[in-house]
Amino acid sequence: MRIGLIGYGRMGQAVERAATARGHMITGVIRRDTPLDACLQVAQQSDALIDFSHADAVLAHVELALQTRTPLIIGATGWDAQREAIAQQVQANGGSVLYAPNFSIAVQVFLQQAVSLAAQLLTLEGWDVAIEEIHHRGKADAPSGTARALATRLQHALDNRRTAQYPAPADHRLPDAQFSVGVVRIGSEFGTHRLMLDGPYDWIELTHRAKSRDGFAYGAVRAAEWLVGRTGFYNFAEVLHEILAHKEER
Ligand SMILES: NC(=O)c1ccc[n+]([C@@H]2O[C@H](COP(=O)([O-])OP(=O)(O)OC[C@H]3O[C@@H](n4cnc5c(N)ncnc54)[C@H](OP(=O)(O)O)[C@@H]3O)[C@@H](O)[C@H]2O)c1
Structure with a gap:
């Protein structure tokens, strides 16, 4: 799978290690100051985006994912107040988003x-x-x-x-x-x-x-493998049993 990273801090780097360990390729990194055309390019070249950036940027990243029809994993926290509106936007546009405040x-x-x-x-x-x-x-x-x-x-x-x-x-x-x-x-x-x-x-x-950040990163990569090919707005906790049973992509 080709994965685009959004945010390259402590968690972004842990996701890169976890994804590579499962045989996936990192297509690029979207940072706070990445120009829009470069963001679009990373999203278009990716099978999934994994966002561990900041609450303030989550809505913009959802819009990027909807525009490019790229499945999006959201690990950034602190955007609960926007969750209902984002869920509606994703569902109305046939998007594909899975989130968790904790991917362990x-x-x-x-x-x-x-x-x-x-x-x-x-x-x-x-x-x-x-x-x-x-x-x-x-x-x-x-x-x-x-x-x-x-x-x-x-x-x-x-x-x-x-x-x-x-x-x-x-x-x-x-x-x-x-x-x-x-x-x-x-x-x-x-x-x-x-x-x-x-x-x-x-x-x-x-x-x-948590003994390290690796458990969060591992769960987020497993969630991305499951999300590709599905549409909807999903909560990790609610679909965890399906994610654990999913064995197609390695
Ligand atoms: N769901 C989970 O399992 C889980 C687990 C751990 C952490 N988290 C959450 O994940 C988020 C990141 O945590 P972290 O420990 O990795 O934080 P961090 O080390 O501060 O990294 C955040 C990164 O995101 C970048 N960033 C900020 N705004 C951005 C934007 N608009 N576009 C792209 N990148 C942007 C930051 O860049 P700058 O350095 O330029 O600001 C930084 O590189 C937090 O919300 C945290 O609570 C979730």
Whole structure:
């Protein structure tokens, strides 16, 4: 497969390694200052584009993908507010986009288990829940897209009886109907997400810690292999089982 990279920072470089390791070719890199005609050329020469750039640029990259009819993987985070409008634009134009706030396959399994664990225990009296995420100082958005996804899925599982509060209020106690989503920024940490459950007699923690960026890059390349030949707007978590079963392209 021929893959065009959008953004060539920490993740863009990890995707290049993961794609090459799976036998794919990198057609080119689209950077912040790449002229439009060069962006069009990279997109036209690619079977798929993989975007790990910045939230502010996601809409422009979707438009590039629609104009050139190139499938687009979006790994950049922090554009949740635009998601519905982008989904409609992609569907109305017969485009092909797959996104995830976290392309780690292990994180997707962690999220499923975390929601199930919390939903079961919070039916019991006296249990409380909180989420914490820890990332490197260079991360542009907070809380992380993964922490937001965990909070949203937990809210749904609890029928919105409890809602996420971020950041935690500084001037008053946290109402019982809310739970905290804590943010820590330190050094070069790749990404840690933790679910904490506090009960009358027990404390439970479930933690996922990325050992490198390679797991995110690997998941994004697997997603690109699956997306080629399909149209629609897809969420990685919702089609992960199909992606894992997909063996055509190596
Ligand atoms: N979904 C996942 O699994 C996952 C995992 C890790 C990270 N992320 C997200 O992926 C994004 C990138 O993370 P990172 O750690 O790689 O950040 P990074 O090291 O800062 O790299 C971002 C790169 O994108 C470039 N860029 C910014 N605006 C651009 C534009 N308009 N067009 C093209 N390139 C542009 C930046 O260029 P400049 O240096 O010139 O600004 C930089 O090279 C972030 O949103 C992060 O939260 C997602």
